[in-house]
Amino acid sequence: MTVSESSLAEMLRARGLRLTAQRQLVLEAVLELGHATPEQVHSAVREVAAGVNITTIYRTLELLERLGLVTHTHLSHGSPTYHSAGEDTHVHLVCRICGAVDEVDPEVFGPLCEKLAAEQGFQVDIGHVALFGVCGRSDCEERRE
Amino acid sequence: MTVSESSLAEMLRARGLRLTAQRQLVLEAVLELGHATPEQVHSAVREVAAGVNITTIYRTLELLERLGLVTHTHLSHGSPTYHSAGEDTHVHLVCRICGAVDEVDPEVFGPLCEKLAAEQGFQVDIGHVALFGVCGRSDCEERRE
DNA sequence: TTGTCTGCAAAGGGTTTGCAGAACT
């Protein structure tokens, strides 16, 4: 995490941009939360710095995405969710019943991606994939959100 | 198409609901358009019946979905797209560059689904799947929307 | 100091809701 913090400073500097408390806090929040909507990031940041505006969250998430530090995915209806764009790329499994979001190794997608590339010339963007369905949890129904 | 029309009447009647011109038009539009946002369905319906309100489109799409006649998917940012819930289930490939939406046989997903079911107990909802990536079209860039 | 960043307020797009009149059965 501290690694990303310092690289944030460097990446910003390299582009003539500035390191601010807000930017550090937003990045930290995304890294900690795992999958979070702008709203959730906002809440997390607010716990540390109450005055931060939601507008800043949106602008900062966009910036961090341009810098390649985070990515977003549309896990279902409504707001997108942001997560770190680290090496640990993963595919999302979203449960239609309870809303749980599981992650699976993109490895599982290998054969499929190759097939699509070969037959359709389509390059799948693995980090952006979300599969909807029903999770196998025994308490799935109860967890319904 | 006429088949769906009459079954629409039956399905509605069976639930004490009513068949209206608007409902027939919305269903027709979805069937014809293939993949359409509420906005696009609205435009299509308006060409036949000018006075239909966007509110009615939303309410009708929701109804048709409850009846199992159509489904929706989130192909990218913004509005969802609706399509018929017929037998021709398909998976969507959305190009991040030009926005094209291709369809592929869900067959391709068979092995993956089995693996996820076996290893994670997750039942993938095939009709709801959208994969993002880059299509192989030679004129992809130019088609950019 | 200088140009970037932030907060605030307001606008914008898409979707939903309340209500009274219109329409289906």
Added chain:
DNA sequence: AGTTCTGCAAACCCTTTGCAGACAA
């Protein structure tokens, strides 16, 4: 006639934009 459905208008949620003051470099 009795309900359901529709159109209209307004409310809502989420996101973006304009602008002046705050702040990093």
